[in-house]
Amino acid sequence: MIITDRFVMLNFPKTGSSFARKALRKIHRYETLPNRILRKLNVPQSSMIELSLPSVDRRFPEGLEDQHGTYRQIPEGHRHKTVVSIIRNPFDRYVSTYLFGWWKTNLHTTEKRLREAFPTFPDLSFREYYEMTNLFGRENRLRGLSPRIDLGYYTIQFVQFFFQDPERALRRIDGDYIERKRYLDDMAEVVFLHQENLNSELYDFLLAIGYPEADIAFIHNAERVNVTPRAENQCRWEDLLSADLQEDILNKDRLVFDIFPEYGIDFGAAKGDLSPAR
Numbered sequence: 066m067i068i069t070d071r072f073v074m075l076n077f078p079k080t081g082s083s084f085a086r087k088a089l090r091k092i093h094r095y096e097t098l099p100n101r102i103l104r105k106l107n108v109p110q111s112s113m114i115e116l117s118l119p120s121v122d123r124r125f126p127e128g129l130e131d132q133h134g135t136y137r138q139i140p141e142g143h144r145h146k147t148v149v150s151i152i153r154n155p156f157d158r159y160v161s162t163y164l165f166g167w168w169k170t171n172l173h174t175t176e177k178r179l180r181e182a183f184p185t186f187p188d189l190s191f192r193e194y195y196e197m198t199n200l201f202g203r204e205n206r207l208r209g210l211s212p213r214i215d216l217g218y219y220t221i222q223f224v225q226f227f228f229q230d231p232e233r234a235l236r237r238i239d240g241d242y243i244e245r246k247r248y249l250d251d252m253a254e255v256v257f258l259h260q261e262n263l264n265s266e267l268y269d270f271l272l273a274i275g276y277p278e279a280d281i282a283f284i285h286n287a288e289r290v291n292v293t294p295r296a297e298n299q300c301r302w303e304d305l306l307s308a309d310l311q312e313d314i315l316n317k318d319r320l321v322f323d324i325f326p327e328y329g330i331d332f333g334a335a336k337g338d339l340s341p342a343r
Contacts, residue, residue: 066116066134069093071274072147076133077226079162080151081260083290085267086132089113092271092280116140122225123205126171135226136253148253149270150227153260154328155219155318156311160302163194173201191305199317213239217317224320229253243323257325 067074067089074089076082090096093113118134136148153161162168169187172179179186183197202218206225212235224238225231234251242248258266268284306314311330315322322329 066118066132066138068114068116068140068143068146070112072149073139073143075136075139075148075150075226075255077150077152077223078133079158079165080153081263081289082132082151084263084287085151085258086115087290088267088281088284088287091283092276122222122231123173124208125173125175125205129171133226136229136255137231147256147274149256149258151260151263152257152325154302155217155314155321156306156328156330157260157302158219159195159198159314160191160305163191163305168194168198168202173198173205192307192310195310207235210235212236215317216320217314219314220318220320227253227255238320243320246323248320248324252324259327 066076067086069089074082074085076086090113094100095113095115115132116134116138117130117132118138120129120131120133121135121138123129139148166187176186179197179201182200183189183193185193186197189197198218203216203221206218206221210232216235216238220238221235224234228234228248228251230251234248237247237251256270258270264284264287268281271281271284272278315330
């Protein structure tokens with residue numbers, strides 16, 4: 066989580082938050098020697114603070130602490146500020162998370178259970194990874210809670226990050242809840258930037274809240290950070306997601322697609338005939 070004197074940024078994993086963090090560090094001169102000395106001396110800095118917080122929404126791995134704080138973890142004294150985060154195409158994010166491989170060493174359950182269900186773990190195909198995430202990843206995050214409908218891992222994580230009372234919302238979500246957009250009452254107020262247009266949207270956001278153009282102009286041409294390596298034949302999410310997997314993601318994560326309809330897919334009359342939803 067990043068807290069500045071003007072806004073709070075929540076770092077939703079695998080959406081481009083590393084890029085945003087690097088840009089904000091440069092703008093706020095976070096890595097200059099005077100600021101580094103002040104941090105070592107535990108002297109509060111009003112311009113920008115980076116918080117590492119315990120992971121409150123998953124059972125495994127135990128004791129995990131990182132930069133991915135949720136809305137509920139924003140310190141009380143900063144709740145009045147604009148909250149901003151980054152969203153990513155769910156299909157692409159599933160593939161990016163798979164290829165990044167963090168799940169291989171930060172397990173959703175015990176290694177014994179994983180190997181019993183997936184004997185070749187951690188050498189899993191994308192389909193096996195997706196099945197493992199929906200089995201053990203969902204279980205890890207739900208921690209005994211039973212939603213009314215089959216929710217995807219992306220949806221559960223999104224609700225835990227950005228809803229004011231995630232457990233209450235996860236108990237309420239069903240088709241009617243989504244269709245009537247009742248989630249609007251449960252979501253926190255968050256400005257979402259799109260990962261695929263992050264350079265321009267981050268620039269526009271910072272400019273709109275008063276950052277000098279001269280300080281943020283570099284963002285237009287800044288290179289991506291912490292990019293997941295992809296083989297030549299895996300450069301797009303479509304290369305790993307078959308039509309049936311795409312349809313399953315659309316169904317399980319339909320709450321996210323309803324909130325962000327720009328990421329939807331329209332399944333044509335012919336199976337496998339895929340085109341962006343309009």
